[in-house]
Amino acid sequence: QLQLQESGPGLVKPSETLSLNCTVSGDSLNSDNYYWGWIRQPPGKGLEWIASISYSGSASYNPSLKSRVTISVDTSKNQFSLKVKSVTAADTAVYYCARPLSPFRGSGRLVGPMDVWGQGTTVAVSS
Amino acid sequence: YDLTQPPSVSVSPGQTATITCSGHKLGDKFVSWYQKRPGQSPLLIIYEDFKRPSGIPERFSGSNSGNTATLTVSGTQAMDEADYFCQAWDGYTEFFGGGTKLTVL
Numbered sequence: 001q002l003q004l005q006e007s008g009p010g011l012v013k014p015s016e017t018l019s020l021n022c023t024v025s026g027d028s029l030n031s032d033n034y035y036w037g038w039i040r041q042p043p044g045k046g047l048e049w050i051a052s053i054s055y056s057g058s059a060s061y062n063p064s065l066k067s068r069v070t071i072s073v074d075t076s077k078n079q080f081s082l083k084v085k086s087v088t089a090a091d092t093a094v095y096y097c098a099r100p101l102s103p104f105r106g107s108g109r110l111v112g113p114m115d116v117w118g119q120g121t122t123v124a125v126s127s
Numbered sequence: 128y129d130l131t132q133p134p135s136v137s138v139s140p141g142q143t144a145t146i147t148c149s150g151h152k153l154g155d156k157f158v159s160w161y162q163k164r165p166g167q168s169p170l171l172i173i174y175e176d177f178k179r180p181s182g183i184p185e186r187f188s189g190s191n192s193g194n195t196a197t198l199t200v201s202g203t204q205a206m207d208e209a210d211y212f213c214q215a216w217d218g219y220t221e222f223f224g225g226g227t228k229l230t231v232l
Binding site: 037039045046047048049060062063096098101109111112113114115117118119120 | 180
């Protein structure tokens with residue numbers, strides 16, 4: 001059974017870089033051409049898609065965050081990661097990693113509906 | 128691209144709840160819906176406007192036309208009390224609605 005597990009520090013200081021990992025178990029990241037992604041939910045607010053990446057390293061970013069965000073993949077560890085630089089209180093959120101329902105087949109939508117999610121990790125930005 | 132949802136919807140047990148998601152020409156896009164309970168991860172309940180993933184009860188249904196997508200919960204149960212989010216793609220970015228809190232009174 002496919003499982004995703006987020007990991008990372010629960011507290012980050014303003015202006016520093018937030019780093020998160022998502023470890024995949026029960027399947028291989030490169031079993032098919034999925035765009036594995038990061039989504040966050042700030043307290044009391046809605047969901048926000050951050051970025052997604054394929055096992056080959058092809059990435060797609062939310063334009064509103066693209067200047068501060070880097071997504072990467074390490075197939076040897078069956079893991080993908082997220083870095084958010086220059087964080088502020090507005091980056092305080094529960095961060096989820098997720099896998100889409102369908103792999104990308106070469107054209108159109110890269111991500112789409114996501115049916116497998118990690119449990120989420122809470123990140124607070126505070127001094 | 129903005130997806131607008133009502134902040135809250137209330138329903139009596141056994142009745143039908145309707146949650147809307149509005150966006151420009153949303154009917155031309157595929158819409159997904161998620162259920163999110165406090166402290167839990169989002170659960171995909173509808174994709175491609177009306178399709179249900181395996182294991183999702185038939186009381187959850189969806190439609191999409193014009194500028195509005197609709198999630199309908201028939202025979203609402205207490206366990207359906209949760210936040211519901213719609214999702215769509217504008218050709219580059221995945222967007223979510225602000226969420227609707229469904230209260231079962």
